[in-house]
Amino acid sequence: MMRTMPTPAITTVALVGNPNCGKTTLFNALTGLRQKVGNYPGVTVEKKEGIVSSVNGRDITLLDLPGTYSLIASSPDEQVVADVLLGSLKNTPVPDAVICVVDASNLERNLYLVSQIIDHGLPTIVALNMMDVAEQSGVRIDVRHLSDALGVPVIPTVAKKNKGTDDLRAALLAGPAPSSRAMQWTLPETVQRELDELSGMLSAAHKYRSVVAHHTALLLLSSPAAPDEGRTDISPEIRAHVRQDHEKLDFLGIDRYSVFIEARYKWIKQVCAYASSPSLSTGASLSDRVDAVLTHKFWGVLIFFALMSVMFQMIFSWAELPMDLIGHGFDAVSARVGSVIPPGDVHDLIVNGVISGVGAVVMFLPQILLLFFFLSILEDSGYMSRAAYVMDRIMSSVGLHGKSFIPMLSSFACAIPGIMATRTIEHPKDRLVTILVSPLMSCSARLPVYALMIAAFIPQYTLLGVVSLPGVVLISLYALGLVAALAMAWTLKKTFLKGTSLPFLMELPPYKMPSLKSTAIHMWERGFIFLKKAGTIILGISIVLWFLATYPKTENATPSERLAQSFVGRAGKFIEPAIKPLGFDWKIGIGLLSSLLQREVFVSTMGTIYNIQDDSAGSMREAMQRDVNPDTGKPVFTALTAICIMVYYVLAMQCLSTLVVVRRETNSWKWPAFQFFYMSALAYAVTFGVYRAGLMLGY
Amino acid sequence: MKTMMKNLTDVPQGTRVRVRHLQSLPELCSRLRELGFCEDAVVRCVVNGSRQMICEVCNTRIGMHHSIARTILVSSYE
Ligand SMILES: Nc1nc2c(ncn2[C@@H]2O[C@H](COP(=O)(O)OP(=O)(O)OP(=O)(O)O)[C@@H](O)[C@H]2O)c(=O)[nH]1
Ligand SMILES: [Mg+2]
Numbered sequence: 205m206m207r208t209m210p211t212p213a214i215t216t217v218a219l220v221g222n223p224n225c226g227k228t229t230l231f232n233a234l235t236g237l238r239q240k241v242g243n244y245p246g247v248t249v250e251k252k253e254g255i256v257s258s259v260n261g262r263d264i265t266l267l268d269l270p271g272t273y274s275l276i277a278s279s280p281d282e283q284v285v286a287d288v289l290l291g292s293l294k295n296t297p298v299p300d301a302v303i304c305v306v307d308a309s310n311l312e313r314n315l316y317l318v319s320q321i322i323d324h325g326l327p328t329i330v331a332l333n334m335m336d337v338a339e340q341s342g343v344r345i346d347v348r349h350l351s352d353a354l355g356v357p358v359i360p361t362v363a364k365k366n367k368g369t370d371d372l373r374a375a376l377l378a379g380p381a382p383s384s385r386a387m388q389w390t391l392p393e394t395v396q397r398e399l400d401e402l403s404g405m406l407s408a409a410h411k412y413r414s415v416v417a418h419h420t421a422l423l424l425l426s427s428p429a430a431p432d433e434g435r436t437d438i439s440p441e442i443r444a445h446v447r448q449d450h451e452k453l454d455f456l457g458i459d460r461y462s463v464f465i466e467a468r469y470k471w472i473k474q475v476c477a478y479a480s481s482p483s484l485s486t487g488a489s490l491s492d493r494v495d496a497v498l499t500h501k502f503w504g505v506l507i508f509f510a511l512m513s514v515m516f517q518m519i520f521s522w523a524e525l526p527m528d529l530i531g532h533g534f535d536a537v538s539a540r541v542g543s544v545i546p547p548g549d550v551h552d553l554i555v556n557g558v559i560s561g562v563g564a565v566v567m568f569l570p571q572i573l574l575l576f577f578f579l580s581i582l583e584d585s586g587y588m589s590r591a592a593y594v595m596d597r598i599m600s601s602v603g604l605h606g607k608s609f610i611p612m613l614s615s616f617a618c619a620i621p622g623i624m625a626t627r628t629i630e631h632p633k634d635r636l637v638t639i640l641v642s643p644l645m646s647c648s649a650r651l652p653v654y655a656l657m658i659a660a661f662i663p664q665y666t667l668l669g670v671v672s673l674p675g676v677v678l679i680s681l682y683a684l685g686l687v688a689a690l691a692m693a694w695t696l697k698k699t700f701l702k703g704t705s706l707p708f709l710m711e712l713p714p715y716k717m718p719s720l721k722s723t724a725i726h727m728w729e730r731g732f733i734f735l736k737k738a739g740t741i742i743l744g745i746s747i748v749l750w751f752l753a754t755y756p757k758t759e760n761a762t763p764s765e766r767l768a769q770s771f772v773g774r775a776g777k778f779i780e781p782a783i784k785p786l787g788f789d790w791k792i793g794i795g796l797l798s799s800l801l802q803r804e805v806f807v808s809t810m811g812t813i814y815n816i817q818d819d820s821a822g823s824m825r826e827a828m829q830r831d832v833n834p835d836t837g838k839p840v841f842t843a844l845t846a847i848c849i850m851v852y853y854v855l856a857m858q859c860l861s862t863l864v865v866v867r868r869e870t871n872s873w874k875w876p877a878f879q880f881f882y883m884s885a886l887a888y889a890v891t892f893g894v895y896r897a898g899l900m901l902g903y
Numbered sequence: 904m905k906t907m908m909k910n911l912t913d914v915p916q917g918t919r920v921r922v923r924h925l926q927s928l929p930e931l932c933s934r935l936r937e938l939g940f941c942e943d944a945v946v947r948c949v950v951n952g953s954r955q956m957i958c959e960v961c962n963t964r965i966g967m968h969h970s971i972a973r974t975i976l977v978s979s980y981e
Pocket of ligand 1: 225228230241242249269272584
């Protein structure tokens, strides 16, 4: 009987590769998780962990990392990869092995990173992904030859179709052996000598592991200037030595920046020639023509805005029917429960607090689902990067560049992924500006507020036979957010975050047909998150709010007077003087207060207080339309108030989670505090202006 | 005779050229090389706009501002 040698236990494995080569798809296939996948570079911007389980119980932790072109990072997301591999990221052990994911249709460029990874000396498996795309474009790769040439196992995969993932898992669990070969690419002799010497000095002086020493030596030799006194991690002798090396190589006429890259590429060319046949040269293809139109300086911009308009128009009109159905459903439940529970506090809590509060928010599920349907199509089709490309003109007029537009577009879903996505921006000041303005883009939490106000107070006109007035109002709100973000970016770049930004340079992924399945999964996930929030946080707040809106009880008073005397009523009355200039009364004040940390709560609050106040049958929408201010005799909500409320919600920073993430990403409370104050001030000022203008126009 | 060099910005749509030289800041040069614009690489101009262009190199499309494309010197590809 043969006994296999026990392999050293592998516990942590990192997935590394170029942006958009399918790392996360592979990660999801191996771990069964559902991390976000999208057809544009920069989807993953932080480290994610998952478990690959094995039959013998030796589970492996798999790390999904951001995409990178090189281990010499040029943006914060790329730095994560270098840090993980060098073991300098806190709370993350150095991985025991690496799966290097390679886009088979783009072998040459992808092998550049592979060569850097192999140099790291960690056991490496190459996952040759996108084999389907490679075959389609006529690239033929001899897997055995490639593995021979690289000196590491190569496993072909099609991550999207789950092909080859079993082989990959098996190879992983078997434990890949460390690469036995030394550096395979050859540097000019002088350079190699300096490199070896320097890395030897680093190991000796700083007890660096050989990998870290080698990497640091490479970085030092190829950096524009020798490290100055600021680099306390490098001893003065080594600093002096690097300076001498620079002088020597410069004197010899060696281009220190390109010599390493060229040496790698030279080796890569040999590998490619040995292991692959070049793709058949393709002439102008369909996607060339699509690109010519979508990125046209005039048509491209027009198409972008037209797409956005259609999207928001659809969100509004398609959601109407399912929204009414959900509304009726909640009414029916409310009536049924109401008839079962005897009148009293419990009855009121359930009917007015829980059902109307939560129901008011859940009613907007269809809008949320539609929003994510469209965003998911944008992300999967490859259009995101084109949008960044066409918007570069507009973005550069405010001092940012097109790349900043991707975080802003992502913020239509939620500002948090938007802020995370700024990690792909190389320039720190540009990144900060983008972080500061992204929350002005209307996120999905504002959608219920807009939808409630529009449905109740904006009349259903149809303009020109096709576009509905409510749709136009919704589009205008999104546009207002965009304009405010651009104006703020311009102001910040002109004042205290001055600096020139780098010109636009970005990979544009191939167009793909969005898959119905992944779109459906995406919608389901986001819908679930929305419902979970409604069933937990919003439910909790609704219960508390019901108590605060019911107690202390005033006997022998109308429901409206009782509400005014309750805790929240008093709080609303307390802030009323401050918000009166915006056209808001104390009831709206209650909504503003309760939604201070989370926007949707405005809707549940209105649901609760209008159910407490108005016992007659009918929806909360009707109760709001009927409500009259006893002091003025005028309706509490007019079209103008509704617009003012929406404008306020476009601009105000009412999201605790966003502030927390900004704090983490900027490493200080200074920026989230600034963001909170500038957004609140902006919201107040603009709403005031809109209200005064509205009054003057006679509304 | 040496082949004529020109800037990548001057390459008409649909034409293939060979990268000859990069003349920009070191960091930018490194990034361009890592993206595939290394010396001798074959580049196809997909769309050439008024201030930006899209090129295909190593089977991937890269969008770039003209100010970057201007630093990439190319010669015709036979
Ligand atoms: N045709 C094809 N598409 C794939 C394959 N693997 C992944 N994709 C698609 O490629 C795109 C990018 O996939 P991701 O998994 O997000 O890529 P990533 O490497 O994690 O990207 P970043 O996180 O941005 O670095 C998605 O649209 C996937 O559906 C494959 O084997 N074949
Ligand atoms: Mg990813």
